[in-house]
Amino acid sequence: xANLDLWTIQDARRALDAGDTSSVxxxxxxxxxxxxxxxxxxxxxxxxxxxxxxxxxxxxxxxxSGERKPLLGIPIVLKDIFATEGIRTTCASKILEDxxxxxxxDATTRLATSGAVLLGKAxxxxxxxxxxxxxxxxxxxxxxxxxSRVPGGSSGGSAAAVAAGECLGSLGTDTGGSIRLxxxxxxxxxxxxxxxxxxxxxxxxxxxxxxQVGPFAHTARDxxxxxxxxxxxxxxxxxxxxREVPNYEAALTGDLxxxxxxxxxxxxxxxxxxxxxxxxRDAIETLGARGAKIVNVSLPHTSYAVxxxxxxxxxxxxxxxxxxxxxxxxxxTQKGGExxxxxxxxxxxxxxxxxxxRILLGTxxxxxxxxxxxxxxxxxxxxxxxxxxxxxxxxxxxxxSPTASTTxxxxxxxxxxxxxxxxxxIFTVPANLAGLPGLSLACxxxxxxxxIGLQILAPAFAEAEALRAADAYxxxxxxxxxxxxxxxxxxxx
Amino acid sequence: xxxxxxxxxxxPPDYGDWEPVIGLEVHAQLLTESxxxxxxSASFGAAPNSHTCPVCMGFPGVLPVLNERAxxxxxxxxxxxxxxxxxxxRWARKNYFYxxxxxxxxxxxxxEPLAVEGFVEIDTPEGLKSVRLTRIHMExxxxxxxxxxxxxxxxxxxxxxxxxxxxxxxxPDMSSAAEAVAYLRALRxxxxxxxxxxxxxxxxxxxxxxxxxxxxxGATELTTRTETKNMNSFRxxxxxxxxxxxRQIELVGDGGRVTQETRSWDADRGRSTPMRSKEHAHDYRxxxxxxxxxxxxxxxxxxxxxxxxxxxxxxxxARFVSQYGLPEYDAEVLTARRDLGDYFEAAxxxxxxxxxxxxxxxxxxxxxxxxxxxxxALVIQKWPVSADHLAQLVQLIDDSTISGKIAxxxxxxxxxxxxxxxxxxxxxxxxxxxxxxxxxxxxDSVLEQQPDKxxxxxxxxxxxxxxxxxxxxxxxxxxxxxxxxxEILRARLAKP
Numbered sequence: 001x002a003n004l005d006l007w008t009i010q011d012a013r014r015a016l017d018a019g020d021t022s023s024v025x026x027x028x029x030x031x032x033x034x035x036x037x038x039x040x041x042x043x044x045x046x047x048x049x050x051x052x053x054x055x056x057x058x059x060x061x062x063x064x065s066g067e068r069k070p071l072l073g074i075p076i077v078l079k080d081i082f083a084t085e086g087i088r089t090t091c092a093s094k095i096l097e098d099x100x101x102x103x104x105x106d107a108t109t110r111l112a113t114s115g116a117v118l119l120g121k122a123x124x125x126x127x128x129x130x131x132x133x134x135x136x137x138x139x140x141x142x143x144x145x146x147x148s149r150v151p152g153g154s155s156g157g158s159a160a161a162v163a164a165g166e167c168l169g170s171l172g173t174d175t176g177g178s179i180r181l182x183x184x185x186x187x188x189x190x191x192x193x194x195x196x197x198x199x200x201x202x203x204x205x206x207x208x209x210x211x212q213v214g215p216f217a218h219t220a221r222d223x224x225x226x227x228x229x230x231x232x233x234x235x236x237x238x239x240x241x242x243r244e245v246p247n248y249e250a251a252l253t254g255d256l257x258x259x260x261x262x263x264x265x266x267x268x269x270x271x272x273x274x275x276x277x278x279x280x281r282d283a284i285e286t287l288g289a290r291g292a293k294i295v296n297v298s299l300p301h302t303s304y305a306v307x308x309x310x311x312x313x314x315x316x317x318x319x320x321x322x323x324x325x326x327x328x329x330x331x332x333t334q335k336g337g338e339x340x341x342x343x344x345x346x347x348x349x350x351x352x353x354x355x356x357x358r359i360l361l362g363t364x365x366x367x368x369x370x371x372x373x374x375x376x377x378x379x380x381x382x383x384x385x386x387x388x389x390x391x392x393x394x395x396x397x398x399x400x401s402p403t404a405s406t407t408x409x410x411x412x413x414x415x416x417x418x419x420x421x422x423x424x425x426i427f428t429v430p431a432n433l434a435g436l437p438g439l440s441l442a443c444x445x446x447x448x449x450x451x452i453g454l455q456i457l458a459p460a461f462a463e464a465e466a467l468r469a470a471d472a473y474x475x476x477x478x479x480x481x482x483x484x485x486x487x488x489x490x491x492x493x
Numbered sequence: 494x495x496x497x498x499x500x501x502x503x504x505p506p507d508y509g510d511w512e513p514v515i516g517l518e519v520h521a522q523l524l525t526e527s528x529x530x531x532x533x534s535a536s537f538g539a540a541p542n543s544h545t546c547p548v549c550m551g552f553p554g555v556l557p558v559l560n561e562r563a564x565x566x567x568x569x570x571x572x573x574x575x576x577x578x579x580x581x582x583r584w585a586r587k588n589y590f591y592x593x594x595x596x597x598x599x600x601x602x603x604x605e606p607l608a609v610e611g612f613v614e615i616d617t618p619e620g621l622k623s624v625r626l627t628r629i630h631m632e633x634x635x636x637x638x639x640x641x642x643x644x645x646x647x648x649x650x651x652x653x654x655x656x657x658x659x660x661x662x663x664x665p666d667m668s669s670a671a672e673a674v675a676y677l678r679a680l681r682x683x684x685x686x687x688x689x690x691x692x693x694x695x696x697x698x699x700x701x702x703x704x705x706x707x708x709x710x711g712a713t714e715l716t717t718r719t720e721t722k723n724m725n726s727f728r729x730x731x732x733x734x735x736x737x738x739x740r741q742i743e744l745v746g747d748g749g750r751v752t753q754e755t756r757s758w759d760a761d762r763g764r765s766t767p768m769r770s771k772e773h774a775h776d777y778r779x780x781x782x783x784x785x786x787x788x789x790x791x792x793x794x795x796x797x798x799x800x801x802x803x804x805x806x807x808x809x810x811a812r813f814v815s816q817y818g819l820p821e822y823d824a825e826v827l828t829a830r831r832d833l834g835d836y837f838e839a840a841x842x843x844x845x846x847x848x849x850x851x852x853x854x855x856x857x858x859x860x861x862x863x864x865x866x867x868x869x870a871l872v873i874q875k876w877p878v879s880a881d882h883l884a885q886l887v888q889l890i891d892d893s894t895i896s897g898k899i900a901x902x903x904x905x906x907x908x909x910x911x912x913x914x915x916x917x918x919x920x921x922x923x924x925x926x927x928x929x930x931x932x933x934x935x936x937d938s939v940l941e942q943q944p945d946k947x948x949x950x951x952x953x954x955x956x957x958x959x960x961x962x963x964x965x966x967x968x969x970x971x972x973x974x975x976x977x978x979x980e981i982l983r984a985r986l987a988k989p
Contacts, residue, residue: 083553103555200556237558238559318588319778323595325597329552339592371778
C-alpha cells in the first residue's frame with residue numbers, strides 16, 4: 001500500500017475504485033496503526049475491529065458487484081456520543097460505561113448505508129462537556145502533534161484519530177466549539193453544520209438547542225463528502241430542517257471571486273497569541289489573493305457569548321442528564337438505601353466533576369427566583385447574538401477568524417481553573433448560539449510545531465460556501481498535508 | 494350510568510355562613526392510537542412494559558416527535574369550550590425525579606398553553622352558570638409505580654408513559670360539591686361528544702384534582718386551598734369535596750389554619766389524608782422544551798375546526814325539547830352521550846313517535862347498557878338492537894299490531910337474535926287480536942265460566958273488571974287488544 005500517512009478519503013476512494021487496494025486491506029492497515037498509536041494517543045474508547053472487518057468485507061462485495069459510493073469501504077470513527085446498535089456507547093461517562101443501545105443514531109445509520117466501515121468509538125469529554133478531552137471518565141486523549149498537550153474537546157478523540165492517521169474521517173458533535181476547537185488543535189478540518197442540517201436522533205444530548213453533528217477530515221473535500229452523507233431531514237428529529245441538501249463536492253470550484261469575507265474586530269482581541277493572529281491574517285490574505293473581498297464587520301455582543309452559553313447549555317444539560325438515575329439502564333450504585341439515596345449515590349459515582357459542575361450551574365439557572373435573571377436573560381442575549389450575525393451577513397458572505405486564541409495547551413494546564421477553560425470556546429460559541437455553520441482548518445503552525453486553526457463562519461445552510469473557501473485555501477497551501485511526527489513511525493509500513 | 498347532570502337535585506348543602514371556593518384540574522386522556530411522542534400503542538391494560546420503546550423509555554439520544562392527532566383533538570376541545578387559542582403555544586419541561594418518569598422530566602406546557610379563557614355551562618338550582626376555564630394544555634402521562642407487588646422492590650410499568658393527556662384547568666368558580674360534579678359531568682359530556690376522550694373514570698382516562706378553599710359568605714379574597722387527588726368516580730368527587738369543605742369549615746371555625754397541601758381521597762374510609770405539603774413544594778424548573786418546535790395555530794385552522802364541531806350537548810338538549818317536544822328530563826338523559834342521542838334521532842327518523850321512543854331508550858335500552866356495562870365504551874352503534882328495529886317496534890305498538898306488553902317480549906327477542914321486530918311477531922304469532930268477534934267470543938267464554946264473579950260484579954264489585962280483562966288476555970295468549978277487551982267486557986257486563 002502507498003504511503004497511508006498522506007491518504008485522504010479521496011485518495012482511498014481512487015485506490016479502491018482502481019482496484020489498487022481493498023477495503024479489507026485498508027481496514028487492516030488502519031487497525032494496525034490504531035494498535036501502534038493508541039497507547040500514546042488514546043483517541044478511541046472502543047475499537048470495533050471485528051465489526052470493521054465485517055463492514056469492509058461487505059463493502060468489497062458491494063464494490064465487486066458494481067456499486068460506487070463516495071464512502072463505500074472507507075474506514076471512519078464515530079465519537080462515542082453516537083448511539084451504535086449492539087456496540088457500547090459510553091459518552092465517556094462511568095454512568096454509561098456498559099450501556100449498549102438497541103438503536104443506531106441517524107448518522108450511524110446513514111454512514112452504514114453509505115458503506116462506511118466503523119473502526120471504533122472515539123474518546124471525548126464526558127457528555128461532551130469540556131474543551132480538552134481531559135474530562136473523559138477513561139484516559140484522556142493526547143494531541144498527536146505533542147502528546148503532552150490536549151487535543152481540544154469535546155470531540156478530541158475524533159480529531160486526534162484523524163490527525164494520527166488512525167482513520168480517514170470521523171464524526172463529532174459541536175455544542176460550543178466541540179468540533180472546531182479540536183480540529184484547530186489537531187490541524188484537521190472540522191465542520192459544524194447549521195443547527196437542523198444533520199439529525200440529532202441517537203446523539204446523546206448535552207444541550208439540545210446547541211448540539212450539532214459534523215465531520216472531521218484532512219481536507220475540505222473529504223469533509224464535504226462526509227457531510228453529504230449525514231445531512232438531510234430526519235422525521236425522528238423535530239428540529240431537523242426540511243431543506244434540500246446541495247451537492248457539496250460540486251460546490252468546491254476553487255473560485256472565490258466576488259466572495260466577501262468579513263473580519264470581525266471583536267475576534268482579534270488581547271490574549272490572542274501572536275502566532276495565531278499572524279497565521280489567521282495571512283490566511284485571510286491568501287483567500288483575498290484568490291479573489292475574495294475582505295471587509296471589516298462587527299459582532300458587538302461577542303463578549304457575552306461565553307456567559308450566555310454556559311447558562312443555556314448547562315440549563316438544558318441539567319434536564320437532559322436527569323434520565324441517568326440508576327433506574328432503567330447504566331450504572332446503579334451497589335450501596336443500598338432509600339430511593340433518594342440511590343439517586344444521589346448513583347449520580348455521585350457515575351458523573352465526573354465537570355458534569356456535576358454543569359448540572360449544578362444549570363439547575364441553579366433554572367431555579368425559582370433565578371430563572372429570570374439567568375436563563376431568561378441569557379435567552380435574550382442569544383437573540384442579540386443571532387441578530388449580530390444577521391446584520392454582519394448583510395455586508396459579507398463569510399466570516400473569518402481564529403478558531404481559538406492559542407494553540408493546544410498542556411494537559412492539566414487549565415484543569416484547576418474552569419473559567420480559563422471555558423474561555424477557550426470564546427470564538428466558537430457564538431456560532432452555536434446563532435445556529436450557524438462554521439468550520440476550522442489548519443492555517444499554519446506555531447514555533448512549537450502546533451497547528452493553528454482558521455475559523456470560517458457562514459450564514460445558515462451555507463455550508464457549501466464555507467467549504468468552497470476552505471477548499472480554495474487548501475489548493476494554495478499545504479498545511480493540510482503535514483502529518484505529526486508520531487505517524488512516521490507507522491507500524492504498518 | 495347516572496343520568497343526572499344537574500347540580501342540586503337534592504336540597505342545597507348547608508355550609509352555614511361559609512362559601513366554598515372550588516376549582517378543578519381535569520386530566521383527560523386523548524383518544525389516539527399511539528402515544529404523544531412515539532409510535533407505541535396508547536391502549537390500556539397490556540402486559541407491563543409491553544407498550545414501550547427507546548423514546549418513551551427516555552433512552553440516551555432519542556427525541557420526541559409530536560403526534561399530530563393529539564394536537565388536533567386538543568384544539569377541537571379548545572374551540573368547543575370557547576377558548577381563545579394564542580398563535581403560538583410552547584412545550585415546556587417539568588423537571589422532577591421519580592422512577593416512573595424515565596426522562597427525569599415531563600413534557601408539558603407552562604406559560605404558553607394551547608388555549609386560554611374558555612367556559613363550560615352548567616345548570617344550578619339558581620339557574621344557568623358559566624364555569625370559566627383558565628387554560629387547556631397538552632402533556633405526556635407518567636408511568637405507574639407499583640409498590641406492593643414485591644416485598645423488597647418497587648416495580649415500574651412504563652406503558653402509560655407518554656400517553657397523551659389534555660389538562661383542563663377551571664377557574665375557582667364552583668361553590669358546592671354538587672356544582673363541581675355538574676361541571677365535571679358537563680365537561681365529560683362535551684369530551685364524549687367531541688370524541689376526544691372515552692371519559693372512563695375507572696381506568697383513569699378522565700380524572701380530576703380538586704382545589705378547595707372556604708371563606709365567609711360575602712368575602713371576596715381567596716384563602717389557602719388544598720388539592721385533593723385520587724377520586725375515580727363522580728360520587729368520589731362529590732364526597733371528597735364535601736368532606737374537604739366540612740373539614741376546612743370545622744378547622745377554621747375552631748380558629749385553626751388550613752395548610753396548603755395535597756390530600757388523597759380514600760373512598761373506602763370516606764376521608765382524605767395529606768400526601769405532601771406544598772410548603773415544601775418541588776421547584777419544577779420549567780423551561781421551554783428545546784427538542785420540540787413551538788406550536789403555531791393559524792386563525793384559519795381555528796375557524797376550520799369551529800366549522801367542523803358537532804352539535805354540543807346543551808344545544809342538542811334544547812333542540813330535543815323544541816323539535817321533538819320531549820320533557821327536559823328526557824332531553825337531558827338522551828343528550829348526555831352523543832351516541833345515545835344519535836341512536837334516538839336515528840329511530841325517530843324512521844318512526845316519528847319521539848316520546849314513545851324516548852321512553853324505550855331511557856328504559857329498556859339504557860337498562861341493557863347498564864347490564865352490559867357498556868357505559869363509556871362508545872359501542873351503542875354496535876348493538877344488536879338497531880335504531881331501525883327499535884323504531885319498527887314502536888311503530889308496531891302505535892298501529893296496534895302488538896300490545897305494549899307483548900312488545901317487551903319482542904324487544905328481548907330482538908336483543909337476543911338481532912332480528913327485526915316484524916319478523917319476530919310473525920314467527921311467534923304475536924300479532925295482536927283486534928277482530929271484534931274473536932274478542933267477543935273470548936269475553937263470552939270467560940264470563941260463562943265465572944258466573945259467581947259476574948254476580949259479584951253486578952253486586953257492586955267494579956274492581957273485578959281488571960280480573961276479567963286478565964282472564965281474557967290469558968285466554969288469548971296476551972294478543973288481544975286490551976282496549977278492545979275492555980270495551981267489549983264493559984258492554985257485555987252492562988247488559989245482564
